[in-house]
Amino acid sequence: MAAVAQSATIAVYSVKGGVGKTTIAANLAWCSAELSGHPTLLWDLDAAGGSGFLYGLEPHKGRQAGEIFSQDRSPEKLIRKTAWDTLDVLPADESIRALDAQLTAIGKRRRLAKLIESLATWYERVILDCPPVMNELSAQVIRAADLIIVPLPPSPLSARAFELVVREVTDNAKRHPPILPVLSMLDMRRTLHRQAREENPAWPVIPYASAVEQCAVQQRPVGAIAPQSLAAQRFIMLWRAIEHKLAQRG
Numbered sequence: 001m002a003a004v005a006q007s008a009t010i011a012v013y014s015v016k017g018g019v020g021k022t023t024i025a026a027n028l029a030w031c032s033a034e035l036s037g038h039p040t041l042l043w044d045l046d047a048a049g050g051s052g053f054l055y056g057l058e059p060h061k062g063r064q065a066g067e068i069f070s071q072d073r074s075p076e077k078l079i080r081k082t083a084w085d086t087l088d089v090l091p092a093d094e095s096i097r098a099l100d101a102q103l104t105a106i107g108k109r110r111r112l113a114k115l116i117e118s119l120a121t122w123y124e125r126v127i128l129d130c131p132p133v134m135n136e137l138s139a140q141v142i143r144a145a146d147l148i149i150v151p152l153p154p155s156p157l158s159a160r161a162f163e164l165v166v167r168e169v170t171d172n173a174k175r176h177p178p179i180l181p182v183l184s185m186l187d188m189r190r191t192l193h194r195q196a197r198e199e200n201p202a203w204p205v206i207p208y209a210s211a212v213e214q215c216a217v218q219q220r221p222v223g224a225i226a227p228q229s230l231a232a233q234r235f236i237m238l239w240r241a242i243e244h245k246l247a248q249r250g
């Protein structure tokens with residue numbers, strides 16, 4: 001059998017809503033599958049179901065996604081294919097709304113991590129699209145992740161959210177995963193945004209762009225709908241930075 005790359009779990013997470021988590025998770029999953037050729041799973045942990053939507057997938061009828069966590073249903077049963085051979089999606093459904101309470105009741109602190117480990121036979125990269133919460137679900141995400149991407153549109157509230165995430169991550173794991181902040185929805189016409197860029201020159205950037213908005217309209221990633229765009233190039237740069245960080249793992 002051919003050697004497979006060391007598997008890795010990448011969480012796209014913030015306590016703040018509407019910062020671009022789903023957009024970044026969906027586009028990074030495409031980069032992982034298409035650019036790096038990794039068998040990749042995009043796992044939607046937000047009941048809103050945005051990641052599935054961005055790939056044109058309807059939510060499951062019924063309440064099935066939560067049953068994976070109670071081990072009444074195996075994840076493979078719910079995994080859906082996309083138009084790209086190496087990219088699959090595990091969509092959310094209504095049951096995910098109760099996932100935090102469900103995980104608390106189950107009481108296994110590494111249930112999500114174990115489920116992801118069981119998928120490592122098939123997937124070299126698992127990308128988690130997380131809801132904007134700070135609870136047992138996010139604690140499990142932190143324990144499962146090899147790298148945490150935190151999207152930050154330039155604003156004082158995002159900066160505060162970033163501090164909260166850093167504190168949560170460091171509190172939840174002794175050897176916590178690295179955190180990679182990303183300046184998201186960056187609009188260089190705006191003073192505050194230019195300042196944020198100048199203050200954090202090393203942070204990867206995702207520009208505010210109509211090509212990115214189009215992802216939700218066309219239900220395909222930027223790399224597929226506007227491969228020459230600046231946004232597509234920036235997602236590639238972000239993906240390379242992620243792979244570089246993962247390669248440095250001990």
Ligand SMILES: Nc1ncnc2c1ncn2[C@@H]1O[C@H](COP(=O)(O)OP(=O)(O)OP(=O)(O)O)[C@@H](O)[C@H]1O
Binds near residue numbers: 016206
């Ligand atoms: N770089 C960008 N340029 C333009 N629009 C963007 C960009 N990133 C995200 N958006 C748009 O902003 C909105 C919020 O993005 P997204 O759903 O990815 O955020 P989120 O953090 O996942 O939100 P939630 O916390 O509700 O899950 C969406 O309409 C999306 O299309």
Ligand SMILES: [Mg+2]
Binds near residue numbers: 021022023050131
């Ligand atoms: Mg989202």
